[in-house]
Amino acid sequence: MKFTSVLSDVVGSTGRAILEALIAGERDPERLADLARGKARNKIPALIEALEGEFTTHHAFMVRHYLDEIDRLNSTIALFDSRIATLLAEREQDLNNLDTIPGIGRLAAEVIIAETGGDMAQFASAQHLASWIGVCPGQNESAGVSRSGRTRPGNSNIKRPLGTAAMAAIRDKTSYLAAFFRRISARRCGQRALVAVMHKIAIAIWHVLHDKTAYRDLGADYFAKRDPERAMRRMIKEANSLGLTVRFDRSQLSDLRGSLYFRVRPTTSSCIRWGRGRPLCLIRPGVGAKASGIGLAGHLPPGGIPAGLAENCFLIVRSVYEATAGVPVHGCRDAQRQ
Structure with a gap:
């Protein structure tokens, strides 16, 4: 059998x-x-x-x-x-707050309380807790040259569930930790990025237990909002790789006043003639928002813009506008000719 x-x-x-x-x-x-x-x-x-x-x-x-x-x-x-x-009955609120951290479940929260005691007064800062756990960056410097350093052994009883929590947290593509993982793994490697996510979770644990509050996710668009110009440069670079150029400027059209504005133009000779295409996206601020004099317009080539590029354009432009104008943005993500 x-x-x-x-x-x-x-x-x-x-x-x-x-x-x-x-x-x-x-x-x-x-x-x-x-x-x-x-x-x-x-x-x-x-x-x-x-x-x-x-x-x-x-x-x-x-x-x-x-x-x-x-x-x-x-x-x-x-x-x-x-x-x-029974022993953790008095720590029920701390357990619930830890459970709000991505990847941290009930069992991992119990292990964290058991190993740390739940009192963050013994750790001067979140960095001290990360160092005690063993997920802080290694220090290997000689003659003024910094070399790659290994993380210290630390507390393996917490480090193991933190690794599992990090692997679970990066599966949510809309979370800050997933965006941070993609950002680090692009220039380092997946394992180093995973340790960096573990370090972020350790810092979140300290703040959750120290401030007696639930975890607040920054969102996947946190980095775009923090540095809008860098997000624009990244979008322009991606458009150039697809044979397109993207230019951001202010609209002079009265009917588009108060909306974010960009134009997409081809760089290859085979795509020069577009005619009068329909708008790629049209984003306007929320009702009652103060008009900033910025507008959005775009034109499609005959075959349309790839959906991935249009999605990135919409998300990045929306993040840039919300970060600069402080108002919600609405729009259409359709990348094909109507």
């Missing part, structure tokens, strides 16, 4: 029912497969084929022993979980 190739969890509800039936003496593959529950019932034909085989009384004895051992360990885990919950 090899029904582990069909069921991903052998001791789940379906696997446990089949094993109990085998221990009780049932050997008919069809009757055993009919014990499947939930989505596993879609795999009944495969289960029937996998349950063809020999299952002796010695096998039944060993399976009974292992199932009893699993039950004993589960009861022990439940007992310790109950004890931990």
Whole structure:
């Protein structure tokens, strides 16, 4: 028998029912497969084929022993979980605040409270906590030359869940940590960027426990808002790589007053003749917002602008406008000719 190739969890509800039936003496593959529950019932034909085989009384004895051992360990885990919950009852608010940090779950929050005591008064700053955990940048300098340094060992009991939390946090593409990871990994490497994200999470832990507040995500557009000119240069560079040029200027049209304005022009001779294309995006400030004299207009080539470029143009231009004018931005992201 090899029904582990069909069921991903052998001791789940379906696997446990089949094993109990085998221990009780049932050997008919069809009757055993009919014990499947939930989505596993879609795999009944495969289960029937996998349950063809020999299952002796010695096998039944060993399976009974292992199932009893699993039950004993589960009861022990439940007992310790109950004890931990009792000891951390006074730290419930801190646990809830830590749970708001991306990648940090209930178990990781309990480990953090257990290892640090939950009192950040013993750490002078967030950097001291990161150094104690062992996720601060290494220091390796000789004769005024800084070399790549390894991180210190630190507290491995916290460093392990922090690594897991960092890998989970970067999966959310709309979060600040994911944007920070992409920013670092582009010029360094994935492993170094992951350690940098762990350092960011350690700093967030200190502030959450020190200020007794929940985590506030800065958003994936934080870096674009912090340095709008750099975001513009990056967008121009991406447009140039696609054979286009992008220019930002102020609109002189009265009907576009108060909106952000840019034009897209081709650089290749085959795309010079566009005619009077439709606007790529039209972004206006919110109702009642103070007009800044900036407008947005654009024209499409005959084949249209690639969706990726149009999306980046919209997001970056919106971030730049909100950062400079301080008003919400609305617009259309359609990159194809209407």
